[in-house]
Structures are given as structure tokens and as C-alpha cells.
Amino acid sequence: MVATSMATTDPDALTRGPGAKAWPRATQKRAVLVWISFLVAAVMSLLFFGVFDPERLLETAALELGEGRETGYALMFFFFWLGAAVAGWLTLRLTRRQRP
Amino acid sequence: MDTAVKKVNEGLYRTEAKIYPRDVKGRYARLRRLAMFVLLGIFYIGPFLRWDDRQAVLFDLPARKFHIFSVTLWPQDFLLLALLLIIAGVSLFFFTALAGRLWCGYACPQTVWTEAFVWIERVFEGDRMKRMKLDRAPWNFNKIWRKTGKQVAWIALALFTGFCFVGYFTPVGELYTQIVTGTIGGWATFWVLFYGFATYGNAGFMREQVCKYMCPYARFQSAMFDKDTLIVTYDQARGEPRGGRSRKNPAAAKGLGDCTDCTLCVQVCPTGIDIREGLQYECIACAACVDACNVVMDKMGYERGLIRYTTEHALEGRTTKVLRPRMFVYAAVLGALLSVFMYSLINKPAVIVDVLKDRNALYRDIGLRGIENTYTLHLINKTNERQQLALSVEGLPGIEITTETTVTIQPETSYKLPVAVTAPHESAVGGQNITFVVESINNDKINTREESRFRGPDGNTL
Numbered sequence: 359m360v361a362t363s364m365a366t367t368d369p370d371a372l373t374r375g376p377g378a379k380a381w382p383r384a385t386q387k388r389a390v391l392v393w394i395s396f397l398v399a400a401v402m403s404l405l406f407f408g409v410f411d412p413e414r415l416l417e418t419a420a421l422e423l424g425e426g427r428e429t430g431y432a433l434m435f436f437f438f439w440l441g442a443a444v445a446g447w448l449t450l451r452l453t454r455r456q457r458p
Numbered sequence: 459m460d461t462a463v464k465k466v467n468e469g470l471y472r473t474e475a476k477i478y479p480r481d482v483k484g485r486y487a488r489l490r491r492l493a494m495f496v497l498l499g500i501f502y503i504g505p506f507l508r509w510d511d512r513q514a515v516l517f518d519l520p521a522r523k524f525h526i527f528s529v530t531l532w533p534q535d536f537l538l539l540a541l542l543l544i545i546a547g548v549s550l551f552f553f554t555a556l557a558g559r560l561w562c563g564y565a566c567p568q569t570v571w572t573e574a575f576v577w578i579e580r581v582f583e584g585d586r587m588k589r590m591k592l593d594r595a596p597w598n599f600n601k602i603w604r605k606t607g608k609q610v611a612w613i614a615l616a617l618f619t620g621f622c623f624v625g626y627f628t629p630v631g632e633l634y635t636q637i638v639t640g641t642i643g644g645w646a647t648f649w650v651l652f653y654g655f656a657t658y659g660n661a662g663f664m665r666e667q668v669c670k671y672m673c674p675y676a677r678f679q680s681a682m683f684d685k686d687t688l689i690v691t692y693d694q695a696r697g698e699p700r701g702g703r704s705r706k707n708p709a710a711a712k713g714l715g716d717c718t719d720c721t722l723c724v725q726v727c728p729t730g731i732d733i734r735e736g737l738q739y740e741c742i743a744c745a746a747c748v749d750a751c752n753v754v755m756d757k758m759g760y761e762r763g764l765i766r767y768t769t770e771h772a773l774e775g776r777t778t779k780v781l782r783p784r785m786f787v788y789a790a791v792l793g794a795l796l797s798v799f800m801y802s803l804i805n806k807p808a809v810i811v812d813v814l815k816d817r818n819a820l821y822r823d824i825g826l827r828g829i830e831n832t833y834t835l836h837l838i839n840k841t842n843e844r845q846q847l848a849l850s851v852e853g854l855p856g857i858e859i860t861t862e863t864t865v866t867i868q869p870e871t872s873y874k875l876p877v878a879v880t881a882p883h884e885s886a887v888g889g890q891n892i893t894f895v896v897e898s899i900n901n902d903k904i905n906t907r908e909e910s911r912f913r914g915p916d917g918n919t920l
Contacts, residue, residue: 386671389664393672404543408536411522427520428645 387450395442402438407431476593477666477730479576480586480722484749493564494573502618505625510842517627523870529803530870532840534810541799548795550675552788554682556780558689562676562742568668569742571619571661572728575612582608586725612662613654620654666729670740680739685770686778690743692723692734692765693773700734705758716760723747723765733765808903809845809867811896812836813910821886821913829886829914830860835875835894839867846899849877853892854912857881864899879912886914 412430507514509527516525524531531538553560562569582604583589595601624646625633636642660668669676683689697717717734724732726746731738733747751765769778816832824830839845849863861878879892892912898904 386667389667390672393668394674397674401543405540407519408533408539411533427522428643431519432645432648 391443391446391450395439395446398442399435399439402442403431403435406434406438477728478586478589479728479730479746480725480750481580482726482746482749484752486745487749490564490573490744490746494570497565497567497570498574502622505622505630513629513631515626516629519627530840530842532810532838534838535806538799538802538806541795541802545792545795545799548788548792551682552785552792554679555684555687555784555788558683558687559679559741559743562669562679563744566742568660568673569744571657572665574615575661575665576728578611578615579608582611612658616654616658616662617650619657620650620652623653624650666740666742669742670729676739676742684782684784685774686780686782688767688769689737690733690741690745690748690765691737691768691770691773692717693763693768694734694736697734697764716755716758716764718754718758720754722750722754726750806840807906808839808841808901809847809896809898809906810836810838810840811894811906811908812838813894813908815910821915823915824880827860828856828880828882830878830880831912833877833879833894833910835877835896836872837865837867837875837896838872839869841901841904842869843901844868845901845904848897848899849875850895850897851879851892852895854881854885854890856885857892857912881912881914883914886912888916889913 412427412434415434416430504515505513509525512525514525514527518525522533550561579589583592592601592604621633621637622630627649628646633642633646636646664672693716697715699713699715700717700719701714702719703714723734724730724747726749727733728744728746729740729742731740733741745767748763748765748767752762755762755764772778812835814834814836816834819832822830822832835849837847844866846864846866849859849865851857851859858880859877860880861876865873865875867873889911891909894908894910896906896908
């Protein structure tokens with residue numbers, strides 16, 4: 359890897375203008391959490407509904423969740439999203455390094 | 459190496475201020491713009507194309523049918539979908555190993571929509587310096603109308619994007635009518651707003667942050683890199699020591715490398731890095747710095763390509779091997795998957811039959827006529843013409859269907875048919891395999907077979 363820093367000028371001074379606030383570390387973590395769980399939920403929904411019919415699932419569930427396949431798709435997608443987000447959040451919490 | 463790792467670790471969650479990428483002209487900028495027009499064009503025009511009296515591309519989720527031009531995919535074609543996902547993954551491996559982050563620089567929706575949103579921003583607020591100045595300026599009339607105009611255009615584009623996105627899942631004509639008449643359903647409204655909001659957030663605000671912090675591919679792609687992978691890189695040997703100089707005074711360049719330290723490469727970078735510090739994971743290989751640097755090289759009368767697409771091997775003065783084992787492996791896997799996909803797509807059965815054995819009774823003794831089993835045949839006609847199907851059964855001597863043996867199924871529909879099958883006592887012993895044969899009467903190319911079990915009383919096991 360060619361990576362020796364020889365910068366004679368501070369590149370940050372050139373690229374960073376005034377204006378938007380920087381993202382604090384916590385915001386970045388939250389963004390990663392939300393985005394990655396979203397992507398996982400999208401792929402999971404695709405695979406899941408390739409096999410299962412939401413209409414039948416809603417019937418089987420016997421819950422008053424509303425009618426039609428659209429509801430089934432949407433609810434399951436958010437369920438996946440929530441599940442992935444919870445797993446991600448717990449992972450982040452549990453692998454957190456102690457502050458010195 | 460140590461410095462590189464440290465750099466990345468520090469950079470990972472470094473707090474960042476806003477990046478104002480400067481406009482750039484050149485070969486790669488044209489290529490990027492072309493990619494943007496083609497890809498966005500496909501996306502926005504897609505839902506409005508027609509094919510045989512229906513929308514050409516429609517993922518009809520409520521009906522669980524995907525129409526893609528002449529092809530209609532059913533849930534039974536799930537394997538094709540799974541294959542397609544795997545093919546997409548492997549081709550990403552293949553192209554990454556071959557040409558680096560081509561995907562990131564030219565084809566990723568994040569890049570493409572960001573490009574479009576930055577273009578709108580440029581129309582309203584001007585190029586880099588003007589934008590920086592405007593952001594510093596107090597809120598006067600000029601700033602208010604420019605910022606408002608940009609937001610209105612952004613929101614309009616984002617909403618239209620959401621509309622087109624939902625148009626892939628709901629017939630777009632109906633969707634339009636529903637919006638105009640205010641009868642649009644809850645979920646459709648929600649998804650239009652959801653996708654619109656995601657576009658606005660990702661392309662208008664988060665931009666390079668998505669690539670730097672949120673994208674999984676950006677973090678994993680280095681695993682597919684080797685020293686023969688195409689990367690955007692700065693020729694350190696040629697450029698250093700860098701330094702400013704006047705074109706009119708060649709003596710000033712004495713002892714200096716070709717880099718004039720004009721920092722244009724940094725200013726045009728959408729992710730705000732300095733390519734001269736070496737290969738960095740933030741680099742999406744968009745080659746904006748290549749274009750910017752070439753302009754300066756031309757002005758100075760130096761040779762182009764101080765920053766260029768090259769490989770680490772080429773930079774070390776060795777030859778770049780395109781045909782290397784890794785490429786053969788990726789290509790072979792990709793080729794095999796594509797062949798299986800194409801074969802399955804072309805030979806997709808036109809009629810599908812699923813046989814469900816009746817669970818209530820194993821068999822029924824119907825006296826002289828023999829032993830009867832009952833089944834439910836789930837017949838699916840995937841063609842766009844009506845099919846008259848003839849049913850028969852084979853596998854045991856004297857076995858036959860005693861219920862209706864012809865059935866008509868409307869185009870693109872499925873049908874559940876109860877069927878009784880009878881076999882004489884002497885052949886109906888224990889559990890045995892039988893085969894249902896379904897043949898189309900109006901199209902002799904369409905036929906399919908499905909295995910099932912036929913049960914009779916247990917015979918003498920000796």
C-alpha cells in the first residue's frame with residue numbers, strides 16, 4: 359500500500375467549508391445501525407416472501423392486523439428491520455470498549 | 459503499512475465538516491454523467507414502458523407475479539430470484555477484482571443520485587467557492603431564494619423518485635390516477651414518501667457519509683483487491699517533492715516533482731480525501747481527481763496521468779496481469795451461474811402441477827373396483843393462453859383416474875382440482891410411487907410430470 363503522508367497542506371482546511379455540523383460518533387453509529395439493518399431486512403423480505411405468501415401467514419397468525427398482502431409485506435419488512443436493528447444495537451452495546 | 463492502518467482507524471469515526479465538491483470536466487466526468495443519465499433514465503422511464511397491453515416491468519406483489527417484459531415469474535420461480543441475487547454478488551466480486559470500485563464510482567444508486575442532487579445544488583447555488591460563500595453569508599434574500607429553490611427541486615425529485623419506485627409495484631397509471639383523485643391507499647402513500655425521504659436523505663444530506671460509514675461493500679471490497687486491481691492512484695515517484703511554481707519560470711520547478719500542489723484533486727473529491735496520501739478506503743474511484751489533475755498537467759505542459767487509473771504492480775514498474783487465477787475462478791463461477799440461470803429461465807415449465815395427497819384417509823377400499831386414493835392437484839398455467847389439460851396417471855398396472863381427466867385453466871391462473879385414483883387390489887399393495895402426467899391438448903409442447911405416493915393395504919411382507 360502506498361501510504362506515507364507527505365501532505366504539506368492540510369487537506370481538511372481545503373475541503374471543509376463552514377456550514378453543516380459534523381457527525382458525532384454516536385450519530386455515525388446510529389446511521390450504520392439503521393442502514394445496515396434496513397439492507398438486511400430488504401434482502402430477508404425478498405427471500406422470505408419468495409417462499410411464503412403473506413396472505414396465508416396473516417390467516418395463520420389469526421391476528422387483527424388488517425387485510426391484504428400489502429399489509430403482510432410491510433409488517434414483515436418492519437419486523438425484520440426491527441429484529442436486525444435490535445441485534446445490531448445489542449452487539450454494539452456489548453462489544454463496547456470501556457472508556458479509560 | 460502501519461501508518462496506513464493507523465490512518466484508517468483514526469479516520470473511521472473522525473468528525474467531519476461539510477464537503478463541497480468542486481465541479482470538474484474531463485473524460486471520466488463525462489463518463490460519470492453518461493452513466494448517470496443512462497441509469498436514472500432507465501429507472502425513471504422503466505415504469506412507463508408498455509408490453510402487450512400491460513406494464514412492461516411490474517413487480518405485482520399483491521398478485522405475487524413479477525412481469526419483466528415477456529417473462530412472468532411466479533413464486534415457484536423462487537430459485538431464479540435466489541440465483542439472480544447470487545449472480546449479482548459474484549459479478550460484484552468479478553468486477554471489483556478486475557477494475558476496482560467501478561460500481562462505486564459509476565453505477566451505485568448512492569453515487570448516481572448524489573450526482574443528480576449535487577447537480578441541482580450547483581444550478582441553484584453555483585460551484586464550490588460560491589456555495590461555501592453562500593453558506594457563510596447571512597440569511598438575506600439571495601440566500602433564502604437559492605436555498606428554498608434547491609430544497610423545492612430536491613423534494614420534487616425525491617417525491618418523483620418515490621412515485622416511480624412504487625410504480626414498479628403498482629401499475630403506474632392507476633397510481634397516478636389515485637394520486638390525482640386522492641384515492642391512493644395508505645401503504646402506497648407510505649412507500650412513496652418513504653422512498654422519497656430515503657432518496658432525499660441519502661443523496662441530499664448524507665452523501666459520502668453513506669459510502670464512508672454505512673456501506674458494507676466499501677469495507678469489504680479490499681478483500682477482493684490485489685496488486686493487479688485497477689485503482690485510482692497518485693504517482694508518488696513522479697510527483698514528489700511537490701511544490702508550487704510558475705509556468706513562466708521553469709527554474710522554479712527545479713528539484714521539484716510534477717505535483718504543483720494546486721490541491722485541485724482534493725477540492726473535486728466527493729469524499730473529501732487527498733489521493734496523494736495513497737490508497738484509502740474512502741476512495742470510491744470516481745476519478746474526478748484524475749480529470750482535475752490532467753487539466754493542470756496540460757496547462758503546465760507536463761505529461762498527463764500524474765493521478766491515473768493504474769495498478770500497484772504497474773506503479774512498481776512491473777507488468778499488470780489481467781488473467782490471473784483469481785479472475786479465472788470468479789469468471790468460471792459467474793459463467794456457470796449465468797448458464798444455469800439462462801437455462802432455467804428458458805426452460806421454465808409453462809404448466810406447473812403440485813400434487814397434495816389427501817391427508818384424511820390413506821386409502822379407501824371400494825370393493826370390486828379396487829383401492830382408491832384421493833389427491834388435490836394444484837395446477838398453474840403460466841402461459842398467456844388458455845390451456846386445456848389432459849390428466850393421466852401411471853406407475854402401477856391398471857391404475858387410472860376415476861374423476862374428470864380434462865380441465866381448462868385460464869391464462870396466468872392457478873386451479874385446485876380434487877382427483878380420485880383407483881388401482882386394482884393386486885397392484886395396490888403398501889406404498890408405491892406413481893406419476894401424474896399432465897399434457898396440454900392445445901399445445902403439444904406443454905407437458906409435465908409429478909411424482910406422488912399411492913397407498914394400499916399392507917400385503918404379506920414375505
